[in-house]
Amino acid sequence: MRLIIVGGGISGLSLAYFLIETDPSLDILIFESERRAGGKIWTDRVGGFLCEGGVNGFLDNRPKTLELAVKLGLTPLRSNDAARKRYIFSGGKLHILPESPLSFFSSNLLSLYGRMRILYEIFVPKGKKDDETLADFAKRRLGIEAYERLIDPMASGIYAGDPETMSFKNCFPRIYELEKRHGSLIKALIKLRKEAKTSGRKVGPGPGGVLTSFYDGMEVFIKALEDHLGERLKTGSRVVSIDKKGDNYIVFLSDNSRFEAEGAVIATPAHASSEMVKDFNRNLSLILKEIPYPPISVVCLGYMRDKIKQPLDGFGFLVPKREGRKVLGTLWDSSIFPNRAPEGYVLLRSMVGGARSSELALQDENRLVEMVMDVLRDVMDIRAQPDFVKIYMHEKGIPQYLLGHERRLEAIGKIVSGYRGLYITGNSYRGVGVNDCIENSYMLAERILGGNFS
Ligand SMILES: Cc1cc2nc3c(=O)[nH]c(=O)nc-3n(C[C@H](O)[C@H](O)[C@H](O)COP(=O)(O)OP(=O)(O)OC[C@H]3O[C@@H](n4cnc5c(N)ncnc54)[C@H](O)[C@@H]3O)c2cc1C
Incomplete structure (x- = not known):
């Protein structure tokens, strides 16, 4: 029995893991368009700094992610206790949340x-x-x-x-x-x-939990999954369309090759999935297209510690819209996890763009750095030039669940359930975080195996 998974982000990779964990005899192929798998999870080591291009970590309050990491032989790393304090920039100064x-x-x-x-x-x-x-x-x-x-x-x-x-x-x-x-x-x-x-647990209205990653960054999660999945994962393999022939699905790749399988899972972002199915089911394609992905840029700036007066005693800060600044927030990465900056340096990671200021995200790199430095000067009194700069631009960043999302999910579910052996998953639908992706993949694996592709 063959199953094709399209998309080698954490959703597609963890789904493949859960499927073969229960049924090692399954013939699984994962097609990932980029040379490297992982999607929004990737880590760079540059000039002694460890920069996360996208995902910074996950909260430790949802067991599936931690369990998967441990099964892969990894050692999750909880953020420093000293980084629990979160700040909000309001009325011209930082306030502890x-x-x-x-x-x-x-x-x-x-x-x-x-x-x-x-x-x-x-x-x-x-x-x-x-x-x-x-x-x-x-x-x-x-x-x-x-x-x-x-x-x-x-x-x-x-x-x-x-x-x-x-x-x-x-x-x-x-x-x-x-x-x-x-x-x-x-x-x-x-x-x-x-x-x-009685249980001694802390409760609050929010998600709770402690931000967790790995000593060498989030990408070790992807590398471990890649090692585990071996030849099943095909990187540099862009799927252009999906079709159905009899009971089987045919997946067409950009190099004109085609693969046939009894089951297919689309685990790509909704905008990419929309393209893939536009000749297969036009209605599905149109609904998927309605889920927006505004751009966001991640600006990593490294400084010699001595240049910064701020104690950096926390997680970082967020900026409410009413403050009229061009940055959504800045994480003090080297305070949150060890091994993020060389001895004597700090790493600050700022987010620019998103749904409300998408026009700011994809600017020229120098302009982005200037914008972030303006905010860091006003918020943290940093006047020095950074010693290190690295920028990651996500033309399509985080999916937005807008009013009417539930109606879209119902319509997508109705269409997809009409095709035996076709599934759709990923962070466009029921939770944008890594924990959501892994939990959803776990549940989908149970559904696929329980229903025998039905
Ligand atoms: C800047 C940023 C920071 C974030 N930080 C966090 C964080 O700290 N914690 C957290 O929990 N979440 C965070 N997120 C959310 C994060 O995106 C998700 O948690 C998770 O990584 C999404 O995984 P996914 O597999 O569903 O999608 P993706 O990671 O988008 O993976 C989809 C994959 O499909 C591939 N693909 C696309 N088109 C095709 C095609 N035609 N053929 C084949 N393959 C294709 C892509 O290349 C990609 O690898 C962040 C997101 C962004 C953008």
Whole structure:
């Protein structure tokens, strides 16, 4: 029985792993268009700095990712305890993001009114709409100030998104469920805390967990999967189209070769998948095309430690839109993980672009560096020239789950389920993070094996 997987990002590679773990006799081929597999996960070692071109890590609170890493013989590395502090740049200065109720009330990130408005959340009635934007949800439940200073930067940090168009339900399903079940987020938190007291776990409304990677960066995950999958993975193999002949799928590659299989999984970003199926199923192609991927650039700047006055005692900072800066946020990578900068240097990684400022992402490299340096001067008082620069431009960055995403998922599911042996996965649909991709691949592998390609 042969199965073809299109796309060698973490979704496609982990799916192949889970499938052969249960059934080593499966004949699996993975086609990846680039020379290197991994998609948005790749790591560069340049001039003693370790730069992540895309993914920086994953939270350790979802077991499948850690389990997979350990099965591959890897040693996950939790971020430094000293890097737990997160900052928000607001009103011209950095504020620690309050994490406990006590620190929340003593923090001046929000005015007294803003803090009181959050407490009032307990009396706000449940929302009536099934799908609303993140901005509408946050303003309704927590007030404008909390929306602008807390929720808006959080949307940038995870999705590089625009809260005015993001579907709250699809981007933050856990919080959506909490409101539905408990009527109020504060009530839900109190209940969860009580429940967790016995287990000693920490609970909060967010995803929780500790950022985790590997000593040599995220790409070791990809390399280990590549080694495990061996000849099954074909890099430099761009799929141009998919068709069906009888009960089988035919996959056409850009070098005019073709491969036939009983099953096919499309694990490419929605925009690429849309192209691949445009002659196979036009409706599917059009719906996939509706999922936008705004561009984003990652600007890595390395400095001699002595040039920076800031203690870099945390994770980095996020910038709310109302501050009018050209950077979404900056991670203090060398404070988060060891082995990111040579002795005596630090590495700062800034994000530019995303849904709200896509025009900024793909500028000339010098201009990008200037923009980031302007922000670092105002936020961190860094006036020195960087000693090291490395830029990664993602013309298509993080998929955006806009209002109506659920309807799109239903329509995609309906079309795909009409084809026996055809599946679609990846971060365009049900979770953008590495943890989501791996969990979804795990569940898909169970479905494929359980249903015998049905
Ligand atoms: C800048 C940036 C930072 C991020 N940081 C984080 C982070 O810190 N933590 C986190 O959890 N998530 C992060 N993400 C999200 C991350 O993209 C996902 O978590 C995950 O890597 C997506 O994996 P995937 O396999 O679904 O898609 P991709 O990584 O996009 O992989 C899809 C693969 O399909 C291939 N492909 C495309 N077209 C074809 C074709 N025609 N034929 C064959 N192959 C094709 C591509 O080359 C690619 O390798 C970040 C994303 C970006 C852009």
